[in-house]
Amino acid sequence: MRTLSPMTANPTAPSEASSTFPAAQPPATPTAARRLLLVHAHPDDEVIGTGATMAGYAAEGAHVTLVTCTAGEEGEILVPELAHLAADREDRLAEVRVVELANAMTALGVDDHRFLGGFGRYRDSGMMGTPANDKPRAFWNAGVDEAAGHLVAVVREIRPQVLVTYDENGGYGHPDHIQAHRVAMRAAELAADPAYAPELGPAWEITKIYWSAVPKSVLAEGIRMMKEAGDTSGFLAVDSVDDLPFGTDDALVTTCIDGSAYMRNKREGMHAYPTQISMEEGFFALSNAIGLEFMSHEYFQIVKGVAERSDAEFEKDLFAGIAPADGTAQV
Numbered sequence: 001m002r003t004l005s006p007m008t009a010n011p012t013a014p015s016e017a018s019s020t021f022p023a024a025q026p027p028a029t030p031t032a033a034r035r036l037l038l039v040h041a042h043p044d045d046e047v048i049g050t051g052a053t054m055a056g057y058a059a060e061g062a063h064v065t066l067v068t069c070t071a072g073e074e075g076e077i078l079v080p081e082l083a084h085l086a087a088d089r090e091d092r093l094a095e096v097r098v099v100e101l102a103n104a105m106t107a108l109g110v111d112d113h114r115f116l117g118g119f120g121r122y123r124d125s126g127m128m129g130t131p132a133n134d135k136p137r138a139f140w141n142a143g144v145d146e147a148a149g150h151l152v153a154v155v156r157e158i159r160p161q162v163l164v165t166y167d168e169n170g171g172y173g174h175p176d177h178i179q180a181h182r183v184a185m186r187a188a189e190l191a192a193d194p195a196y197a198p199e200l201g202p203a204w205e206i207t208k209i210y211w212s213a214v215p216k217s218v219l220a221e222g223i224r225m226m227k228e229a230g231d232t233s234g235f236l237a238v239d240s241v242d243d244l245p246f247g248t249d250d251a252l253v254t255t256c257i258d259g260s261a262y263m264r265n266k267r268e269g270m271h272a273y274p275t276q277i278s279m280e281e282g283f284f285a286l287s288n289a290i291g292l293e294f295m296s297h298e299y300f301q302i303v304k305g306v307a308e309r310s311d312a313e314f315e316k317d318l319f320a321g322i323a324p325a326d327g328t329a330q331v
């Protein structure tokens with residue numbers, strides 16, 4: 001893994017290390033039978049919410065494509081020495097987060113990553129109601145159809161059978177997460193329409209679409225365990241799951257990927273974000289220590305296609321029910 005260094009973080013100027021050891025280039029048209037596309041808002045969202053799933057499918061030979069909508073310019077910075085890069089100072093956090101993201105992809109074994117519309121096209125909009133919402137390039141202000149067009153190009157190139165993104169509330173109400181949801185859902189629709197932008201390639205219909213989810217029962221168990229461990233500082237320091245701004249009703253959650261075998265990759269991926277994620281203290285450190293299930297099990301709600309499961313059980317595979325031929329039918 002490359003070490004974190006803002007000096008070599010300029011994405012337009014490859015570092016010496018990367019020119020000596022060029023990153024593997026994904027094939028123009030992936031040949032893997034199973035192709036998974038994930039659309040996330042900021043660097044680090046992919047590893048926290050879906051890191052084990054990404055690592056697992058990549059290890060099994062699926063083509064995993066991550067599209068990140070913004071570079072996370074407005075994030076808080078947990079590394080004091082890098083505090084000068086903050087949005088209200090030098091505004092250079094993106095340079096670090098792009099390197100962190102590359103390191104996380106290495107940890108997850110995923111080699112196909114893109115920024116929506118290219119690096120720097122859309123800017124982190126900051127938390128809802130903050131002045132960052134109105135900055136030029138803020139993703140929150142992008143036209144949904146315009147932004148979706150960039151994603152349609154990726155969908156028609158990769159031809160994924162499965163798309164993973166957020167629910168209508170973006171999971172927890174962050175403007176960029178809400179916008180990522182809107183853009184991903186619109187792109188899925190447009191990509192399947194042969195009349196839309198034929199220059200971007202033949203129409204492609206995604207078979208299954210999932211929204212990331214954390215079941216309320218799992219959150220409730222998390223609250224119980226965190227309290228038992230004496231932690232009252234994290235975001236689970238509430239009395240009830242209903243006091244949290246996120247969580248999905250259990251009845252809506254259809255699918256669970258048991259990522260236990262890939263927790264090493266997920267942890268390493270989280271370690272790749274020192275400016276964003278503390279693994280030494282706070283919520284993730286403790287959840288790591290007490291083995292909270294929502295670190296190793298990643299949950300989803302199917303919203304297009306059919307979950308292959310019996311009533312009492314979760315579907316265990318995002319590709320379940322998809323025949324290998326589904327990947328070639330529309331070439």
Ligand SMILES: [Zn+2]
Nearest residue numbers: 041042045174
């Ligand atoms: Zn985010």
